[in-house]
Amino acid sequence: MAFDETKTEGFKVVGTRPNRPDGIDKVTGRARFGADATAPGMLHGVIVRSPHAHARILKIDTSEAEAMKGVHAVVTRADFATGLTGENWNILENVMAGETALYDGHAVVAIAATSSLAARDAAKAIVVDYEVLPHVTDVDKAMAEGAPVIREGAADKSVPAGLHPNVVRYHESGHGDVETGFAEADLVIEDSFRTEATHQGYIEPHACLAQLGNDGRGEIWCCTQGHWNVQKVCAALLGIETSKLRVTASEIGGGFGGKTAVFIEPVALALSLKANRPVKIVMTRSECFRATGPTSSTSMDVKIGMKKDGTITAAKGVFRLQGGAFPGAPMEFTAMCAFAPYNLANVSQIGFDVMSNRPKQAAYRAPGSPMAAFAVESVIDELCEQLGLDRIETRLKNASKEGTKASFGPTWDRIGLVECLEAAKAHPHYTAPLKPGQGRGISCGFWFNHGGETAVQMALSEDGTVQLSVGTPDIGGSRASMAQMAAEELGIPYENVRTTIADTATLGYNEISHGSRVTYASGLATIEAARDTIRKLCKRAAAKWGIDEEAVSWVDGCAVPSGPNAGDFDPLPIARIAKSMGRTGGPIVGHYEATPEGAGVSFATHIVDAEVDPETGSTRVVRYTVVQDAGKAIHPTYVEGQYQGGAAQGIGWALNEEYIYGADGRLQNAGFLDYRIPVASDLPMIDTVIVEVPNPGHPYGVRGVGETSICPPLAAIANAVSAAAGVRLHELPMSPPRILAALEKQAAG
Amino acid sequence: MRYHTPENFEDASAIAAGADGVTRFLAGGTDVLVQLRSDMVTPDDLIDIKHIAGVHDITPLRDGSWRIGAAVTGAEMSENALLGQAWPGVVEAMDLIGSTQVQGRATLAGNLCNGSPAADSVPAMIAAGATVSVIGPDGSREIAVADVPTGPGKTALKKGEVVTAVNLPPRGHGGGDAYLRFIPRTEMDIAVVGCAVSLTRDGDTITAARVSLGAVAPTALLVEDAAKALIGSALDDAALEALAKAAEAACKPIDDKRGTIRFRTHVAGVLAKRAARIAYDRAGGAK
Numbered sequence A: 001m002a003f004d005e006t007k008t009e010g011f012k013v014v015g016t017r018p019n020r021p022d023g024i025d026k027v028t029g030r031a032r033f034g035a036d037a038t039a040p041g042m043l044h045g046v047i048v049r050s051p052h053a054h055a056r057i058l059k060i061d062t063s064e065a066e067a068m069k070g071v072h073a074v075v076t077r078a079d080f081a082t083g084l085t086g087e088n089w090n091i092l093e094n095v096m097a098g099e100t101a102l103y104d105g106h107a108v109v110a111i112a113a114t115s116s117l118a119a120r121d122a123a124k125a126i127v128v129d130y131e132v133l134p135h136v137t138d139v140d141k142a143m144a145e146g147a148p149v150i151r152e153g154a155a156d157k158s159v160p161a162g163l164h165p166n167v168v169r170y171h172e173s174g175h176g177d178v179e180t181g182f183a184e185a186d187l188v189i190e191d192s193f194r195t196e197a198t199h200q201g202y203i204e205p206h207a208c209l210a211q212l213g214n215d216g217r218g219e220i221w222c223c224t225q226g227h228w229n230v231q232k233v234c235a236a237l238l239g240i241e242t243s244k245l246r247v248t249a250s251e252i253g254g255g256f257g258g259k260t261a262v263f264i265e266p267v268a269l270a271l272s273l274k275a276n277r278p279v280k281i282v283m284t285r286s287e288c289f290r291a292t293g294p295t296s297s298t299s300m301d302v303k304i305g306m307k308k309d310g311t312i313t314a315a316k317g318v319f320r321l322q323g324g325a326f327p328g329a330p331m332e333f334t335a336m337c338a339f340a341p342y343n344l345a346n347v348s349q350i351g352f353d354v355m356s357n358r359p360k361q362a363a364y365r366a367p368g369s370p371m372a373a374f375a376v377e378s379v380i381d382e383l384c385e386q387l388g389l390d391r392i393e394t395r396l397k398n399a400s401k402e403g404t405k406a407s408f409g410p411t412w413d414r415i416g417l418v419e420c421l422e423a424a425k426a427h428p429h430y431t432a433p434l435k436p437g438q439g440r441g442i443s444c445g446f447w448f449n450h451g452g453e454t455a456v457q458m459a460l461s462e463d464g465t466v467q468l469s470v471g472t473p474d475i476g477g478s479r480a481s482m483a484q485m486a487a488e489e490l491g492i493p494y495e496n497v498r499t500t501i502a503d504t505a506t507l508g509y510n511e512i513s514h515g516s517r518v519t520y521a522s523g524l525a526t527i528e529a530a531r532d533t534i535r536k537l538c539k540r541a542a543a544k545w546g547i548d549e550e551a552v553s554w555v556d557g558c559a560v561p562s563g564p565n566a567g568d569f570d571p572l573p574i575a576r577i578a579k580s581m582g583r584t585g586g587p588i589v590g591h592y593e594a595t596p597e598g599a600g601v602s603f604a605t606h607i608v609d610a611e612v613d614p615e616t617g618s619t620r621v622v623r624y625t626v627v628q629d630a631g632k633a634i635h636p637t638y639v640e641g642q643y644q645g646g647a648a649q650g651i652g653w654a655l656n657e658e659y660i661y662g663a664d665g666r667l668q669n670a671g672f673l674d675y676r677i678p679v680a681s682d683l684p685m686i687d688t689v690i691v692e693v694p695n696p697g698h699p700y701g702v703r704g705v706g707e708t709s710i711c712p713p714l715a716a717i718a719n720a721v722s723a724a725a726g727v728r729l730h731e732l733p734m735s736p737p738r739i740l741a742a743l744e745k746q747a748a749g
Numbered sequence B: 001m002r003y004h005t006p007e008n009f010e011d012a013s014a015i016a017a018g019a020d021g022v023t024r025f026l027a028g029g030t031d032v033l034v035q036l037r038s039d040m041v042t043p044d045d046l047i048d049i050k051h052i053a054g055v056h057d058i059t060p061l062r063d064g065s066w067r068i069g070a071a072v073t074g075a076e077m078s079e080n081a082l083l084g085q086a087w088p089g090v091v092e093a094m095d096l097i098g099s100t101q102v103q104g105r106a107t108l109a110g111n112l113c114n115g116s117p118a119a120d121s122v123p124a125m126i127a128a129g130a131t132v133s134v135i136g137p138d139g140s141r142e143i144a145v146a147d148v149p150t151g152p153g154k155t156a157l158k159k160g161e162v163v164t165a166v167n168l169p170p171r172g173h174g175g176g177d178a179y180l181r182f183i184p185r186t187e188m189d190i191a192v193v194g195c196a197v198s199l200t201r202d203g204d205t206i207t208a209a210r211v212s213l214g215a216v217a218p219t220a221l222l223v224e225d226a227a228k229a230l231i232g233s234a235l236d237d238a239a240l241e242a243l244a245k246a247a248e249a250a251c252k253p254i255d256d257k258r259g260t261i262r263f264r265t266h267v268a269g270v271l272a273k274r275a276a277r278i279a280y281d282r283a284g285g286a287k
């Protein structure tokens, strides 16, 4: 459904900032999150996890635990489906180890008891014998000769011969001839970069309540970004039919991509089936760190050639991503996003997906893209510095625009990078004076955005209010945006629409809330469902007036005759049609199902000022401005919230967050004390500028905004810190010891 | 687990002395309960000292010294203006601990007896020359705070001994103290290095000084050489450099997830200089 030029002006509800419908529930504690569910006879499940990075499981002795008071069931891998292949096998192997524990924190056995204390005590009584195997957790070491093999034969056909078996997927893309391009450059810079794995850090740990009876029918209540996916995966892992499970998504305390995966739900189902009781599992924070997906860690080489006037002549990037003990590190996204902001005649990008003894990586906001920007935008910054060029002018000179060829192939449709760069240039932040010890950095960032399978239903109540059911869990205020779009179309007040996240039995398949797709895809479907509802409303009015359906229009919440020829009737408000709908043909329900494919890409430009204490290497981000293309901001406050959230998470990733592994391959900092996400006082007020270059693929021009906001921060902060410290930082996080070491190294010459 | 609420320290001590499992006193509980919840320490006997008379009192004594009850919280210390004037470094060190919520519970005695090498208030108490009053099966005694920690998680307190109060000496004329810590964030973090300086001035000249470092050795250190570098000087650059050198030389840190040996050693010198400047200004009457 294409962008509707006529619909971009004169919005009444879209673009306003009403309170979110879930706000009161959340601030009063009424909202029900994953761990808030209970059921009669409920048991508590606890998972026993491997303390080793890599170990063969020799024996699991549960006899003592099973004899303990209150214990009802124990499950191991033997209690799940067999014969799975592909990603279902990978998920099962991750959810419950088979023959080998592949990382510190890998689930090995689970137990259910009448209280969580009893379950924890019983879990301690389970004895697992391991044969410890050699391990590897570093991406470069994992692909080097002699590295322990995580799983023989895991590589797919894309991998060229001669690479280590831990390299399981390979990507190559680009166009032109980079060697010719480098020869044309006045300056070529090649540099290497590394980033550590970071966790999504959602506040709510994974939690679920599951029930599965001997009749094979079950229910799950869980915090997830996608309950149809939970339904599908759980059915496969338990070996039952999909429709036998009904899954309800709870309120969600953050996801950021980390709740697109399935971890505990199949385990709770298996325990429930054995115990014939509902089973609840709530992860601890430490389990979240050890066993749910962080991002990939990376090792990257980037080479860029530039002319004296700032024209980029060629660019090449090699991106190695470690994605834990399973295939799937999003290296192709890293490669494809790396040079996307720039219009390049010669570009080449290569990606490696590398397995190691770490937890299976999971999506984290624009998976793979922020690291690419860190490497690429650092090199562009160095080139500008050495050639004495303005950083925004240089980016403008090379910027991708409508009609240019993207680094990964397609030709760009209408995009907003130039508009972002111009807005950044015009922002007072860009030219504000800096204090001594401060440095300024800028960066661009890119994310694809996504459409995906979507189904929406809109039911009219007898008083003319509307119940909108969508299938995409609300992870960023989307219920408000949906209600706004519905109200806009129907011509009724925002308050008259109640948006509910429906369960899997209520709507057709809805893809996960990922890919920044919700406001785009569920929004588009909501608009279409509203239009479907309007057609049905107009039909009732036409019948009442005895005129053709085509002769009825919908204006400001009322059916009206289309023109003078249609007849002379008073407007028929939605509430009057609704009141009589039982007698005029029955309930009025609009719906829409599709896989929209016009998700517009989104670009951003960030400006950051950082201050470095040269004596301690301590860094403060003192000013931050996000400029990003939203296409059309339905609810500007929530768009700004996404911009600020991406910047805040980026600040953590850039400065202090990291997975720290000991020599034994165990995670050393599985808690918020030593895994340092920013606290409120670490952050400046993050300023935002919403650029609106409409997406041709959405009726109102909406582009997804949730992920692009985390693409530029790593690079922008690295550029700012490097400027402030007077030394280029190549490795994240830029923690104080690392900055101090870089300063000392520079001082030593 | 048995939970006890004795009404005097003698009973508290007797319960601890008679217990044969894992025993913990419960002051604010901000270490004890966290360790319990995370399966690190599950006490068999938990002896709550908050019901004992006087444990919540901050008492200025006639000679200018202070007696701080074993259950006085960080928030209560920060609210006490006179204490803040006398020992601003001790108060600011305690105030750095945790969040507003933690401040409503955490105590000096708990911070000390938990035995963490990175405990924030301990270097400040050592620099101040603080002591603790202790009651045990063998009667009562007074121990210098500097002598209480003996290693990570270990103290010189004997079985059954309980701290009844922390004693700060009279501040006297021309005195000032300060505590600084390095953390990667701005709050809610554990000291990678901590440094406290307490000194006395006669005019511009430093006549007495005590310097203590935290998180750079198995216990907080009293660094005599660092104090010597200050005494007799007017905190000129040479004295500051000598202070930094002495502080660095005293460090015996480890490489761990929170910082490297090199980083900790270097930052110890930096913080010593910065803390000395603040203490010097405070001793000179600057606010």
Ligand SMILES: Cc1cc2nc3c(=O)[nH]c(=O)nc-3n(C[C@H](O)[C@H](O)[C@H](O)COP(=O)(O)OP(=O)(O)OC[C@H]3O[C@@H](n4cnc5c(N)ncnc54)[C@H](O)[C@@H]3O)c2cc1C
Binding pocket: B023, B024, B025, B026, B027, B028, B029, B030, B031, B032, B033, B034, B049, B070, B096, B097, B098, B099, B102, B105, B106, B107, B108, B109, B110, B111, B112, B113, B114, B118, B119, B120, B121, B157, B161, B162, B163, B164, B188, B189, B190, B191
């Ligand atoms: C979120 C958070 C942040 C924190 N931040 C910091 C920080 O920044 N810096 C820092 O140093 N610490 C920090 N801590 C740790 C803790 O808050 C402090 O160590 C605090 O001072 C402990 O005091 P408490 O009264 O709560 O001790 P408790 O937990 O009650 O006791 C601690 C230990 O001392 C023993 N004990 C207590 N009272 C006595 C007594 N009278 N006699 C003998 N033994 C006794 C107990 O048996 C126990 O072993 C933090 C803790 C949390 C939860």
